[in-house]
Structures are given as C-alpha cells and as structure tokens.
Amino acid sequence: MRIAGTSYNDSLVNQLNFLSSQQFQLQTQISTGQRIQKPEDDPAGLATALNLQTQAANAQQYAQNVATLQTTATSAGDALQQLKTISDRAGEIATSADGTASPTQLRAYADEVNQMIQHAVQVANSKDGEHYLFSGTKSDTAPFSSTVDANGNVTAVSYQGNTDVGQREIDENSTITVDVPGANTSGSGPRGLLADDRYGADFFNHLIQLQKDLASGDTAAVAQNDQPALTKDEDNLIYHISNNGIVQSRLDSAAIAAGNRQTSLQQALTKVAGVDVTQAITDLSQQKTTYQAALASSSVLLQLQESVMQYL
Amino acid sequence: MQAQQAAVTVTGQNLANANNPAYARQRVNFQTSDPVPLVGGIQGTGVQLASIQQIRDSLLDNQITDEASVGGFWTASQSSLQNAETELGQFLNQAAAGTDGTSSSSSGTGAQGMAAQIDGLFAAFQSVATDPTSLPARQALVSQAQSLAGSFNQVASRLSAVNGNLNSSIRTDVDSANKLLSDISNLNNEIARTEAATGSTANDLRDLRQQKLESLALLTNVQTSTAADGTLTLSIGGVAMVSGAKLNDTLQAYDPGSGQLLIRAATAGTALNVTGGSIGGAIDTRDGALAGLRTGLDSLASQLITQVNSAYSAGYDLKGNTGADFFTGTNAASIGVTSGLADDPAQVQAAGVVGAAGNGAVALSVARLAKQSNASLNNETFGDAYSQVVTDLGNALSNANDQVANHQAVTSMLAQQRDSVSGVSLEEEMTNLMTFQKAYQASAQIISTVNLMLQSLIAMKSG
Numbered sequence: 001m002r003i004a005g006t007s008y009n010d011s012l013v014n015q016l017n018f019l020s021s022q023q024f025q026l027q028t029q030i031s032t033g034q035r036i037q038k039p040e041d042d043p044a045g046l047a048t049a050l051n052l053q054t055q056a057a058n059a060q061q062y063a064q065n066v067a068t069l070q071t072t073a074t075s076a077g078d079a080l081q082q083l084k085t086i087s088d089r090a091g092e093i094a095t096s097a098d099g100t101a102s103p104t105q106l107r108a109y110a111d112e113v114n115q116m117i118q119h120a121v122q123v124a125n126s127k128d129g130e131h132y133l134f135s136g137t138k139s140d141t142a143p144f145s146s147t148v149d150a151n152g153n154v155t156a157v158s159y160q161g162n163t164d165v166g167q168r169e170i171d172e173n174s175t176i177t178v179d180v181p182g183a184n185t186s187g188s189g190p191r192g193l194l195a196d197d198r199y200g201a202d203f204f205n206h207l208i209q210l211q212k213d214l215a216s217g218d219t220a221a222v223a224q225n226d227q228p229a230l231t232k233d234e235d236n237l238i239y240h241i242s243n244n245g246i247v248q249s250r251l252d253s254a255a256i257a258a259g260n261r262q263t264s265l266q267q268a269l270t271k272v273a274g275v276d277v278t279q280a281i282t283d284l285s286q287q288k289t290t291y292q293a294a295l296a297s298s299s300v301l302l303q304l305q306e307s308v309m310q311y312l
Numbered sequence: 313m314q315a316q317q318a319a320v321t322v323t324g325q326n327l328a329n330a331n332n333p334a335y336a337r338q339r340v341n342f343q344t345s346d347p348v349p350l351v352g353g354i355q356g357t358g359v360q361l362a363s364i365q366q367i368r369d370s371l372l373d374n375q376i377t378d379e380a381s382v383g384g385f386w387t388a389s390q391s392s393l394q395n396a397e398t399e400l401g402q403f404l405n406q407a408a409a410g411t412d413g414t415s416s417s418s419s420g421t422g423a424q425g426m427a428a429q430i431d432g433l434f435a436a437f438q439s440v441a442t443d444p445t446s447l448p449a450r451q452a453l454v455s456q457a458q459s460l461a462g463s464f465n466q467v468a469s470r471l472s473a474v475n476g477n478l479n480s481s482i483r484t485d486v487d488s489a490n491k492l493l494s495d496i497s498n499l500n501n502e503i504a505r506t507e508a509a510t511g512s513t514a515n516d517l518r519d520l521r522q523q524k525l526e527s528l529a530l531l532t533n534v535q536t537s538t539a540a541d542g543t544l545t546l547s548i549g550g551v552a553m554v555s556g557a558k559l560n561d562t563l564q565a566y567d568p569g570s571g572q573l574l575i576r577a578a579t580a581g582t583a584l585n586v587t588g589g590s591i592g593g594a595i596d597t598r599d600g601a602l603a604g605l606r607t608g609l610d611s612l613a614s615q616l617i618t619q620v621n622s623a624y625s626a627g628y629d630l631k632g633n634t635g636a637d638f639f640t641g642t643n644a645a646s647i648g649v650t651s652g653l654a655d656d657p658a659q660v661q662a663a664g665v666v667g668a669a670g671n672g673a674v675a676l677s678v679a680r681l682a683k684q685s686n687a688s689l690n691n692e693t694f695g696d697a698y699s700q701v702v703t704d705l706g707n708a709l710s711n712a713n714d715q716v717a718n719h720q721a722v723t724s725m726l727a728q729q730r731d732s733v734s735g736v737s738l739e740e741e742m743t744n745l746m747t748f749q750k751a752y753q754a755s756a757q758i759i760s761t762v763n764l765m766l767q768s769l770i771a772m773k774s775g
Contacts, residue, residue, distance in 0.1 A: 004735020005330050007728055014724050036404050039397055039706030040713060047703045049404055050427045054695045057431040058682075065442040131445040131670055137663070139445050139670030140630070166670050168442045169679070179670060273404055 012298045019291045026284040035275040049273045056265040058172075063258040066170050070251050072178050075128040077244045082123045083194075083203075084241060086116050087234050090207060093214075094227040103217055110214035117154045117207045121146050124182055124194060134193055135161030136181035143182035144194075144204070153211065157204035159183040165190050170254040178247055180240060193240055200229070201236035313759075315342060315359045316752040322364055323745050326736050333727075334523040336368040336734035338515055366515040369733045370538075373522055376726050377536070380529035381588030383719040388593030389601075390712040392478055396602055397709055399470035401425055401463075402702050426467070427702070429460040430695055434682035440662050441672035441679055445630070450657035454649060461639070461647045464613050468644035471606050478598040479573045483565050485531045485591045486575065490562040492528040493546070493553050496521060500543040501557035507542045514542070532563070532575075533588025549584035551577045572598060601708035606644075608701035613644040615686050616694060620678055627661030627674030634661060638678075 029035055036042045036049060093109050101109070121144045124134050131139035143161040146154050163186055165179040177190070184192030194203040206229040213221040319340045329335035343362035347354045402425035436453035443449050499521040506514040521544060528534055528546075535547045539556065546554040553561050564578040575584045575591065586592040617639040624638040636659070641647040653659055664673030682693060689697040 001728075002732045002735075002737065004731040005738045006333060006735055007731045010724065010727060010731070014720075032406075034404060034406055038403055039400075039702050040394075040709040041706075043703045043706030043710055046404060046706060047699045050402075050699045050702070051696070053427065054431050057428070057435055061435040061438045065438060068439075068442050129446070131443075135670070137444075137665075137668035137670035141669075162668055164665065164668050164671055166444070166672055167676065168672070169438060169676060172683075269406070273406065 008298070008301055012294070015294050016291070019287055019294065023284060023287045023291065026280050026287065029275040030277060030280045030284065033275060033277065034273050036273045045272055049269060052265055052269045052272065056262055056269070059258050059261040059265060062169070062171055063255060063262070065168060066251050066255045066258065069168055069170070069176065069178050070248065070255070072128045072133070073244060073248045073251060075126065076133050076178065076180065077241070077248065079123050079126045079133060080193075080237065080241045080244055083120060084234075084237050086120050086123070087203070087230070087237050090116060090210065091227070091230050091234060094210060094222055094230055097214055097219055097222045099219055101219065106214050106217050106219070110211050113207055113211040113214060114153050117157065117204060117211065118146065120194075120204070120207070121154075121157060132161070134180055134182035136179060136190075137164040137166050138162045139179075146204075153215075154208060156208070159185075159195065163189045163192070170251065171257065174254075176247065176250060176254075180244075191236070191239065193236075194233070196236060199236050199239075200232035202229070203233040203236075206230055206233055313752055313755040315340075315361050316748045316755060318361045318364075319748040320745065320752070323741050323748065326741050327738070327745075330736040330738060330741075334519055335736070336366045336515070336519055337736045339365050339367055341365055363512055364515065366513060366518065367734050368518075369730070372726065372730050372733065374536075376723075376730060377526055377529045377534070379719065379723055379726060380526050381533040381592075383716070383723060384530040384532075384589040385587075385593035385596070386712055386715040386719055388481075388590035389597045390709070390716050392474065392594065392597045393601055393705065393709040393712055395474050395477070396471060396605060397705060399474055400467055400605070400702070400705065402427060426460065426463050427695065427698055429456070429463055430698060431682075432456045433460050434679050437675050437679035440660065441675035444662045444672035444675060445669050447657055450660045450662075453660060454653045454657055457638070457649045458654065461641075461649055464609065464644040464647045468606070468609060468613075471602065471609075472645070475572075475598060475602060475606070478594045478602070482573050482575075482591055482594050485589075485594070486563045486565045489528060489531045489591070492524050492531070493562055494559055495524050496528070496544065496546060497554045497557060497559040499524065500554065503542045504557060518542075529589060531589045532586050532591045549575075549577075549582075549586060551580055551582055551584060553577075597708075601705060605701060605705050608697070608704070610643040610645075611689060612694065612697050612701065613647045614642060615688050615697075617641060617647055619681050619684075619686065623678045623681060624661055624674060626664075628663040628666045628668075629661045630658040630663075630669055632666050633659065634666070636661065 028037065036045050039046050090113065093113060097106055097109055124144050125142045126133050132141065132143055133139075135141055135143040138161045141160050143159060144157050145160055147156040147158075149155045159182050161182050163181045163184045165177040165181065167175040167177055169175050179190075180193045181190055182193050183195035184190060185195055185197050187197060191199070192201065195201055195205070206226060210222065210226040210230070213219075213226055319342075322338050322340050326337050341362045341364075342359050345357040345360045347356050349355075433453075433456050436449075436456040439449045440446075440453050499517055503514045503517045503521065506517065525534070525536065525544070525546075532548055535550075537545045539545060541556075543556050544554065545552060545556070548563065551561055553559070553563075561580055562578045563584070564576055565573045566576055568574055574595070575586050576582060577584060586595060620639055621637040625635055628634045629636075637650055638653075638661075639647055640650055660675075662675035663669065663671040664677075665671055682695065685691045685693060686697070690700070692700060
C-alpha cells in the first residue's frame with residue numbers, strides 16, 4: 001500500500017488517543033474500586049447493582065426498626081418485673097392476713113396495700129422516651145388514672161388507653177407487636193396487662209378490694225375472695241412476662257438476620273460492580289508499556305522522514 | 313523545457329499541499345507534440361503538457377461521504393445522551409458507605425441519585441410506622457420526601473434544557489447546511505464555466521467542492537450524482553437541493569406544533585426525513601431516548617403521587633385530622649410535598665384510626681407500596697421502574713458509544729485508503745523533482761549545444 005506523508009501522523013494520533021482512553025478508564029476503575037460508575041459502563045449490571053442497593057437499604061431499615069422496638073420491649077420488661085414484685089407482695093399479704101393477725105396488723109397491711117396501688121399505677125404509667133408503654137396505641141395518654149378519697153385511700157383506678165396494638169414490620173411481610181394494652185375488658189382482642197375479663201384479671205380493683213377488706217378486718221373475705229382473685233392477676237402477669245421474653249428473643253433473631261443479610265448483599269454488590277484491582281493494575285501497566293512503545297517507534301519514523309530531504 | 317517547468321510547478325503545488333487533508337495529488341501527463349513531416353521522414357517536435365490529472369478515487373470519496381453522515385449522526389447522539397446521563401445524575405458510588413458497611417444508598421447523607429432517595433422515602437415511612445409518636449422520625453420523613461421531590465423537579469428541568477439545546481443545535485446545523493448548499497452550488501457554477509472554457513478539469517475547485525460536500529454530510533445525509541458538465545446534483549430526503557448551478561431549495565427547521573423542531577424543504581414545503589448527520593442524530597435522540605427518559609420519569613412521579621396519596625389520605629395525624637394529601641403536583645416537574653408538613657410534622661397522617669397516636673397502620677401501608685407492582689408502570693415496583701428508565705438510557709448510550717467507535721475505526725481505515733491513493737508522498741515528490749530538474753537541464757543543454765552550433769555557423773561566414 002502506498003503510504004502518504006499524513007498517514008503516519010494520523011495513525012499515530014489515533015493510536016495514542018485509543019491507548020490514552022484505555023488507560024484513563026483503567027485508572028478510574030482502580031481509584032474507585034468499581035467496574036461500573038455510570039449507566040453506560042454496563043446498563044444491565046447497574047440495574048442489578050441498584051436492586052442490590054435497594055435490598056440493602058431494606059435490610060438496614062428493618063435493623064433500625066428492630067433496634068427501636070428492642071428499646072421499647074426492654075423498658076416494658078423492666079416495668080413488668082416491678083409489677084410482678086408488687087403482685088408477689090400482695091399475695092404474701094393476702095396469705096398473712098388470716099385469723100391470727102391483729103387488727104393493728106391488718107390496718108398496717110391495708111395502708112401498705114394502698115401504697116402498693118399507687119406504686120403500681122406509677123409503674124403502669126411508665127414511658128419509653130415520649131410514649132407510654134401500656135396505653136395500647138393511645139400512647140400519648142397515660143394509661144391509668146386513680147381517684148383518691150379524703151383519707152388518702154385509692155377508691156378507683158380507670159384505664160384511659162385503648163386496646164389497639166401497633167403492628168411493626170421487622171422483615172418482609174413479617175410483623176410483630178410490642179405494645180401491651182394496660183386493660184382489655186371488651187372480651188376480644190389482645191390480652192390486657194392488668195385487667196382482662198376472659199382471664200379473671202382485674203389487678204387494681206382486686207387490690208382496692210383487698211385494701212377495703214383489710215381495713216374493715218374482714219379476713220374471711222380476704223381468704224375466700226381476694227386471694228384467689230390475686231392469683232388470677234399473678235397468672236396474667238406471668239403470661240405477659242413470658243410473652244415479653246418471646247418478643248425480645250424474636251427481635252434479637254431479626255436483628256441478626258438483618259445484619260447477615262446486609263453483609264451478604266454487600267458481598268454480592270462487590271461482585272457485580274467491583275473491579276479486580278490486581279487485574280486492572282496489570283492491564284494498566286501493560287497499556288503504559290504499549291503507549292511508550294508507540295511513542296518510541298513514531299519518533300524513529302519521524303526521524304527517517306527527515307532524512308529523505310538530506311539525501312536529496 | 314516549458315513542459316518540465318510546468319511539471320516542477322505541479323510538484324511544488326503537491327509539496328505545498330502535503331498536509332492538506334482535502335487535497336488530492338496532481339500528476340502531469342506528457343504527450344509528444346504533433347510531429348511534422350520532413351524530407352527524410354516524420355520528425356517529432358518535442359513534448360507538451362497534455363493534462364494535469366487529479367489522482368482521486370470517486371468510489372472512496374462516496375464511501376467517505378456516506379460514512380461522514382453516519383459519524384455525524386452517532387456523534388451527535390452520543391453527546392446528547394451523555395448530557396442526559398449527567399443531568400440524570402444516577403451513578404454508583406460505593407465509596408460513601410455507611411458505618412455498617414452498606415453502600416451509600418440507605419444513608420441520609422451522601423445518597424447518590426434518585427434510586428437511593430426512592431428507597432429512602434419508603435424507609436422513612438417505615439421508621440414512622442415503627443414509632444409513630446416520634447417527632448424526629450416524622451421530620452426525617454418530610455425531609456426525605458422533599459429531597460426526592462426536589463430531585464424530580466431538578467432532573468425534569470435539566471432534561472428539558474437538554475431538549476431545548478438539541479432544538480437549538482438543529483437550528484444552527486440547518487443554517488450551516490444552507491450555507492454549504494449555497495457554496496456548493498456556487499462551486500458547481502465555477503467548475504462548469506472553467507472546464508467549458510479551458511477544456512481541462514478544475515482540480516482545485518473539485519477538491520474544495522468535495523470538502524464542502526463532506527462537511528455537509530456531517531450535518532445531514534445527502535444523495536449525490538455528477539452530471540456530464542462536471543456539476544454535482546445534490547438531494548436531501550429525496551428533494552433536489554442543488555442541481556447544476558442552481559440552488560433549488562434550502563433546509564428549514566419548523567415547529568409542527570409540538571414544540572419539537574422538524575425539517576422541511578424551505579421552498580417546496582415538503583417534510584424531509586433526515587436520517588443521517590448531526591441533524592438526524594439530534595432529532596432521533598430527542599424524540600427517542602430522551603423523550604423516553606422524560607416520559608418514564610413523569611410516569612414514575614405521577615404514579616408515586618397517586619399511590620402514596622391514595623393510601624396516605626385515609627390516615628389520621630396526631631391531632632385527629634384526615635383527608636390531606638402527602639404529595640402535591642402531577643408529574644416530575646411539579647411534584648412537591650404538602651406545605652405545612654415540614655413546619656408541623658405532627659400533621660403526618662400515620663395512624664389508621666383516630667385518637668390512637670401509636671397506631672402506624674397507614675404509614676406501614678405506604679411503606680409497603682415500595683414492594684407493590686404498579687399496573688401503570690409495566691407491573692414493576694417504583695424502584696424497578698426507575699431502574700428500567702436508567703437502564704434504557706444506559707443501553708442507548710452504550711450503543712451510541714459502540715457505533716461511534718466503529719465509525720472511527722471505519723473512517724480511519726477509509727482515510728488511510730484515500731491517503732494511499734491521493735495523499736502526497738514526500739519521497740515521491742522529491743524524487744520527481746529531481747527527475748524533472750534533470751530533464752530540464754538536459755533540454756537546456758540541447759539549446760546551448762544548438763547555440764554553439766549556430767555560433768560556429770555564423771563564425772564560418774565571418775571568417
């Protein structure tokens with residue numbers, strides 16, 4: 001083929017441009033660690049990567065949900081333990097208040113029970129952060145409010161919350177509820193914490209009755225009515241404590257699952273979009289050598305061209 | 313001697329244009345002069361310059377012209393698609409990772425592109441659903457929604473600007489093309505006159521016309537044919553623009569009513585389907601990939617507004633109000649968040665029943681929209697529909713990149729072939745120069761020899 005003078009230059013410029021753009025691409029990949037930066041690099045790969053990122057975002061959100069719920073469940077567990085302690089003490093008093101106790105003793109018990117009612121109301125009105133633990137979903141309102149008579153005795157405790165519980169998502173289509181309504185006397189729905197007709201639980205009213213019976217010295221009523229009633233309350237509390245344990249354990253598992261999923265998604269993402277740095281560096285050094293060779297060979301040829309003039 | 317002198321001049325012309333890519337080398341053709349009959353036989357009278365011939369391969373020229381149209385098309389397409397890709401702003405950035413090692417898509421800061429912001433919107437609804445009484449969670453939701461709406465607005469506006477730029481470039485290219493058409497018809501005129509008058513080919517004018525033709529081919533696809541008188545007939549889209557020395561018609565960019573410019577013949581008024589060159593590339597990209605991108609984003613925004621509002625408006629806020637919308641607007645350019653939510657996040661309607669502040673059922677149902685397929689979005693989720701929009705753009709641009717690379721390879725091959733035929737080789741010209749110089753010297757030697765002989769003859773008489 002006949003070679004014109006401009007052929008050398010054009011060919012050299014094209015080759016150097018090509019090699020430069022290869023080098024630039026490799027250098028970008030090495031410095032970002034990514035094979036894909038823009039949609040044009042690998043459209044299908046980018047779509048896969050975006051999908052993986054969405055899944056990773058979901059996993060992280062579930063992990064955050066779980067963390068929020070764990071705080072609530074732990075606070076609720078603490079409150080439940082305190083209520084159990086009160087319930088245990090009430091049971092002890094009911095047992096001790098038999099025919100052998102003196103009237104003074106019984107009045108002392110009555111006062112103690114009155115104090116315990118107020119303490120129980122306080123515990124039942126515990127908050128986690130901004131919201132009340134035992135109001136159902138009416139968590140901006142304190143669940144229990146007590147009425148006190150002129151003598152300082154609690155005469156009634158009423159429930160201000162609702163019986164609705166919040167469904168919280170901790171995994172794909174998997175929800176959990178951490179809320180416990182303080183009382184549920186409707187006969188259906190979630191089990192009330194301190195009052196539920198279906199299980200004979202009515203803690204505050206039973207305590208108030210106990211206080212009245214102790215104050216009036218009616219030990220027969222204490223033995224026949226109050227003690228069995230308080231046993232039902234205790235059973236109810238035990239159920240809720242156990243349930244709280246189950247909820248916490250489910251939350252722990254969900255946290256671990258979310259963490260594992262995030263790790264495996266990150267690995268998948270690296271596989272799709274990451275660059276093999278060793279390979280890229282090897283390719284880059286090869287390109288560099290080719291580039292230098294192109295420059296060297298072209299400079300030799302340009303010198304040859306000059307020499308035509310010298311000969312003639 | 314004169315013949316050799318002319319040959320040296322042509323060699324000088326070749327050398328001067330050695331670096332002119334549009335120049336085709338010229339060659340002298342010698343011819344023996346008419347012989348005269350003499351006593352004793354027919355005697356030659358020397359040499360004359362028969363013609364100065366241009367070494368050009370017209371087939372290669374046509375191929376290069378066609379390839380220029382292809383190149384113009386794909387280069388224009390590539391650059392406008394790259395613009396669109398940049399304005400869309402969806403890149404992959406794994407360097408901005410969260411503390412738990414996940415990529416940046418889920419963290420509030422450093423989120424890249426709308427894919428992460430769409431994920432973030434539904435994640436924020438999840439946070440509110442998990443802790444509905446938390447005001448910070450509500451604030452984060454409103455903020456995330458405002459970021460997403462802002463991104464939609466910005467991208468829509470930027471892509472609209474890209475569209476406007478394409479229309480401007482079409483106008484500019486039409487003006488340039490018309491100027492070239494006028495130049496070519498003028499050159500036709502001069503070539504016809506020169507060749508009729510002198511009877512030889514007007515090499516340099518033809519080179520210039522070919523150069524103009526190739527510049528025109530970069531702008532639009534052309535069909536050409538050469539007439540017997542040396543003029544070039546040029547048609548675009550079937551309408552003859554230049555025939556003979558006459559400029560029949562020019563190009564005109566017009567608005568058929570949609571705001572998107574099309575091309576028609578200015579005088580004849582027929583619509584022209586331009587399928588090559590940068591004009592063709594701009595129209596094809598504007599009405600193809602770019603239109604698809606803008607429509608896709610509008611559909612996505614519109615569905616997002618409709619679906620979210622539909623679920624959200626049934627919810628109750630912390631004050632017991634209901635019925636308000638979350639998003640305002642109808643498409644990507646107009647999507648916004650209901651004003652008032654930013655200042656008073658208690659107005660976010662998260663609850664499913666009234667008077668239950670801890671109920672997050674509506675927030676949860678909105679969050680679950682993320683996984684729902686939408687019939688109006690090809691049965692894809694919001695995230696997947698967006699991903700599809702990005703992939704379509706990526707494919708179009710990747711294809712344009714490949715086409716441009718192919719075109720560059722073909723062009724450089726054709727250019728090499730043309731150089732091989734028409735390019736000036738310094739070695740060849742220098743060698744020719746030597747040859748013509750020697751021939752000139754030889755002819756001059758004849759004259760001085762004849763001169764000496766004549767002097768001897770005259771000396772004979774005077775002696």
